[in-house]
Amino acid sequence: MSVGVLLITHPGVGSAMLHIASRIIGRSALPIKCLEVPPDAALDPVCERARSMLKVLNRGAGVLVLTDIYGATPHNIAQQVACRESGATVLSGLNLPMLVRVFNYPQDDLDTLTSKAAEGGSRGIMSCPLESVGAPKEPV
Numbered sequence: 001m002s003v004g005v006l007l008i009t010h011p012g013v014g015s016a017m018l019h020i021a022s023r024i025i026g027r028s029a030l031p032i033k034c035l036e037v038p039p040d041a042a043l044d045p046v047c048e049r050a051r052s053m054l055k056v057l058n059r060g061a062g063v064l065v066l067t068d069i070y071g072a073t074p075h076n077i078a079q080q081v082a083c084r085e086s087g088a089t090v091l092s093g094l095n096l097p098m099l100v101r102v103f104n105y106p107q108d109d110l111d112t113l114t115s116k117a118a119e120g121g122s123r124g125i126m127s128c129p130l131e132s133v134g135a136p137k138e139p140v
Contacts, residue, residue: 001060002061002107003061003062003063003064003109003110003113004030004031004032004054004058004059004061004063005030005031005033005063005064005065005066006032006034006053006065006078007035007065007066007067007094008034008035008037008067009034009066009068009074010036010037010039010068010069010072010074011036011037012036014034014035015036017094017096017099018032018034020096021096021099024096024100025100025104028102029106030102030103031059032057033053033057035053035074037074037077039073041073043073047077047080047081050077050081051081054085054088058085058087058088060087061109061110062088062089062109063082063085063087063088063089063110064088064089064110065089065090066091066094066098066099066117067090067091067094068093068094069092069093070092070093075092078090089110089111089114091114091117091121095121095124095125096124097120097121097123097125098117098120098121099117101119102116102120
């Protein structure tokens, strides 16, 4: 039994992230679905679709719900739906290192996968001083 993964994002974000992660890592062993929320979407049907997707993805090991922006409509939908479904965890701030981490650990349980995804996402954000990429410190 593996954790399901549901991306709830703004249009184009989730599908692009899945495409890129698949190109880097290959096809994920985890069941993954993506729900992209248009800005003009009626919320009740979108919430119902998210709820339905969660139920399909939850094969007994739970579902990790990834959202792009904390507090935005896709995140709020994820929170609302996950609160009503047992075995769902919401993690916001979706980035490529986070999703790659999820792809790399398909055997992990929901809590472990959530922690690894959050760690991968935060470790993938760096402020890189110029000298770290080989730029000379002084003119030669």
